[in-house]
Amino acid sequence: MKDVATGQNPLDGWEGGVNRVPYWVFSDEDVFRAEQQKLFRGKSWNYLCLEAEIPNPGDYVATFVGTTPVIVVRDFDGQIYSFENRCAHRGSLLALDDRGTTRDFTCVYHAWRHTLQGDLVGVAFEEGMYGTGGMAEGFCKSDHGPRKLRVAELYGLVFGSFDEDIDDIEEYLGDEITGRVKRVLDGRDCVVLGRFTQILPNNWKLYVENTKDSYHASILHLFFTTFELNKLSMKGGILVSPDGGSHVSYSAVDREAEQSKAYQEQQLRSQSDYQLADESLLENFKEFDDDITLQILSAFPNFVLQQIQNCIAVRQILPKGPDKTELKWTYVGFADDTDQQRRVRLKQSNLVGPAGYVSMEDGCIGGFVQRGIAGAEDKEAILEMGGTDFGNSGNRITEGSIRGFWSAYRERMET
């Protein structure tokens, strides 16, 4: 049914719309393989790193696009380049560290040398020794090299795509979502405050669904609700990119909502009289021109930019297997932060990450689903809160941006 080798599409069998998601898409090996080719190495912009992580010529980061290892590096012309982390010769990794500074990428295996733009320029003993041996006649270095990515920079974020013909990133995200990246990062110099990697025991798409799920946020996460970081009754909404794949969910302070009886009437678990001994955790400073205290932004397929009060972080979602995902967190501050502002960010970072008061549950919920759907491959998830289609919404009790993700996903996977 889903055999790539037979030429059938791996999503054949997904009969319905994006309001129903068959569980086999979270466990099927063929789907996982096809995603690498059609999606990550296809028409998508993948987050690579922050510009601030490679400020000087020769600075590089070794990361992944899907499961494909890539290098992103600044050359001496000041431009950022990206190419596979794979030697042109026999396929060894070129960069063995996660980050560093170098003048070129010389493979440790046979010393084949590549420039900072990914061009093969040196082959050890290319002319042989003492007039004999050497590479076969007709071998031309410029015919070989790791595949290159197209690079886009967006307000200090660096993205790469294996598809030369992909839309510009601003068009890919749409004006509204691009504007929300700008809102957080424009005109500011990012400073990395910390980096942590969380291993998720689930398919990468379950985490993507979670980040786009504005319906769950104040139900699963008690911390948010109780401290009015993210009540559904606050002002807010979701924005979805034209293709559905990227989104923003946001909420803003609304004092009138405090009077709302909607929550008590629902008798949700997350309504409690939970109190903090040290409320300085939630003391924030005015950072933006609006009242938005929470903005979760995703860029298809694997990137999240998060503002929770003054806690800014980027998350990179890296699939490692059908049921294993790496979530890479980078906590961000800015060069002009005062000491006091930096301390606020460090305190608020307790909200997020693998141990975060707000995001801890997101680390295990994907695993609960992955384990729950074992043996139910022919069953499907229901995504009908807020309707059956996707688009902007002035209401966050919706699964609209998840449906948008599946629409963008299927558009790429089914072609």
Next chain:
Amino acid sequence: MKDMAVTSDLLVDISQLQTRYARCIDADRIEEWPDFFTEDGFYSVTTAENRRAGLEAGLIWLDGIGMIRDRVTALRDANIYERHSYRHVLGQPYVLGESDGGDIEVETSFFVVRITRDGETDVFASGCYHDALRRVDGDLKLSKRIAVCDSSHIDTLLGLPL
């Protein structure tokens, strides 16, 4: 930091503190965990990579006894996670010396396995406690504990403190 005389009595005191701390967490008595800290105590969990790079943020970053108590309240009353427990195995404490503020600076290796609800026992973390200890009414307390994990990876989530 200056050198200090490391007596057997001091080493016994430090060892007892470290062992009591591990027993408290492993026996699921985390309500008592804040009592190991001074009022101005600092607790964080980070990784060797972040520490080498001089990056300040932590997986957990608690400044003061109030924040430390809140961690316990959140784990007990707010956060959702699957039941699990730890077993800490500690190395010998090494006394580095006395800080300018008079605290005793100590490093102790830790090795922690996590036992999950379904019965699996996995190596969860290895690393080193970088501690500052101070006597309060005769008892040694932690004025600072930075748990530095050797690996940059955290499996699923970090709930209970290390």
